[in-house]
Amino acid sequence: MLPKMEFKSVGVIGAGNIGTGVVTDLVLHGISAVVVDISDEVLRRAQVEVLKNVRAVPLLSKTLPRITKDEGLSRMVLTTDLKDVSSCDFIIENVTENWEIKKQVYGNLEHLMPPEICFGANTSCISITQIGSATKRPANVVGIHLMNPVYLKPTVEVIRGFHTSDQTIKILLQLFSRLSKEAIVVEDLPGFVSNRISHLFMNEAVFVLQDQVATAEKIDAIFKKCFGHKMGPLETADLIGLDTVMRSLDVLYESFQDSKYRCCPLLRKMVYAGHLGRKTGKGFYVYPEV
Numbered sequence: 191m192l193p194k195m196e197f198k199s200v201g202v203i204g205a206g207n208i209g210t211g212v213v214t215d216l217v218l219h220g221i222s223a224v225v226v227d228i229s230d231e232v233l234r235r236a237q238v239e240v241l242k243n244v245r246a247v248p249l250l251s252k253t254l255p256r257i258t259k260d261e262g263l264s265r266m267v268l269t270t271d272l273k274d275v276s277s278c279d280f281i282i283e284n285v286t287e288n289w290e291i292k293k294q295v296y297g298n299l300e301h302l303m304p305p306e307i308c309f310g311a312n313t314s315c316i317s318i319t320q321i322g323s324a325t326k327r328p329a330n331v332v333g334i335h336l337m338n339p340v341y342l343k344p345t346v347e348v349i350r351g352f353h354t355s356d357q358t359i360k361i362l363l364q365l366f367s368r369l370s371k372e373a374i375v376v377e378d379l380p381g382f383v384s385n386r387i388s389h390l391f392m393n394e395a396v397f398v399l400q401d402q403v404a405t406a407e408k409i410d411a412i413f414k415k416c417f418g419h420k421m422g423p424l425e426t427a428d429l430i431g432l433d434t435v436m437r438s439l440d441v442l443y444e445s446f447q448d449s450k451y452r453c454c455p456l457l458r459k460m461v462y463a464g465h466l467g468r469k470t471g472k473g474f475y476v477y478p479e480v
């Protein structure tokens with residue numbers, strides 16, 4: 191039987207959209223995070239965002255634990271040096287959805303971390319078996335597909351790579367139990383369950399907009415009012431980040447060699463224009479607060 195893990199500190203690699211949500215969730219639940227990114231500017235932004243989230247918790251949720259700003263600050267170490275995660279009990283990787291970037295990060299982690307430490311790969315579409323192949327411990331690599339905003343979502347998709355061991359899954363489930371999250375464990379193929387399906391309808395919604403069949407508001411309203419979805423496909427794409435959606439479609443296209451995943455030209459154009467959705471204040475909608 192697996193002993194109870196303590197999770198004194200978790201290494202969070204990548205402090206963007208999802209990484210910031212992961213850090214918020216960890217610090218709220220009393221777990222310290224060593225947060226790594228490539229720029230001090232991103233780390234500073236992430237810290238401000240985490241403290242804002244922690245302050246907003248009473249407004250957002252009746253069940254999330256309340257903590258003070260000082261408690262929040264004391265549970266975060268910000269660094270651009272990957273070596274600083276070497277004494278962490280678990281790694282959650284959330285770097286850019288790009289195989290070459292992820293491969294390099296896992297290669298570096300392999301040298302830094304004791305062999306028994308598990309790596310949770312947070313990816314939208316990249317195969318967990320492929321990520322495992324970038325390490326010498328594929329049995330300790332497991333896929334985590336967290337949804338945004340991480341700290342408000344009670345459920346997470348967990349992906350078992352070809353070599354992922356039962357013990358690694360159990361360790362991850364212990365971590366999610368600390369974070370009060372239910373895990374749904376699925377097998378590994380690119381995009382898993384959630385994104386293999388959802389990216390098709392987000393991409394098709396952009397084609398519908400490009401073809402001027404309806405405005406963004408009308409497209410989303412049909413999903414919300416007719417299908418009862420909480421958010422429409424274009425609002426969802428804005429929340430995820432249009433760059434991440436584009437990269438995920440590229441991974442799906444490349445992985446399945448299937449034209450149904452070809453990225454809509456309008457989506458690519460918006461990414462090149464720097465309209466990435468909520469995180470830049472403009473996407474299919476405008477977010478004046480950003």
Ligand SMILES: NC(=O)c1ccc[n+]([C@@H]2O[C@H](COP(=O)([O-])OP(=O)(O)OC[C@H]3O[C@@H](n4cnc5c(N)ncnc54)[C@H](O)[C@@H]3O)[C@@H](O)[C@H]2O)c1
Nearest residue numbers: 204205206207208227228284285286287313314336338430
């Ligand atoms: N956005 C979502 O809703 C969502 C949901 C589930 C999973 N994901 C996945 O999570 C991962 C991160 O997505 P995101 O939306 O947060 O992207 P993002 O672009 O907002 O953040 C990625 C971060 O990684 C950092 N980074 C890049 N190279 C690095 C390196 N070598 N070391 C450390 N940090 C590095 C970048 O500076 C950036 O801050 C992706 O794989 C994505 O597919 C995203």
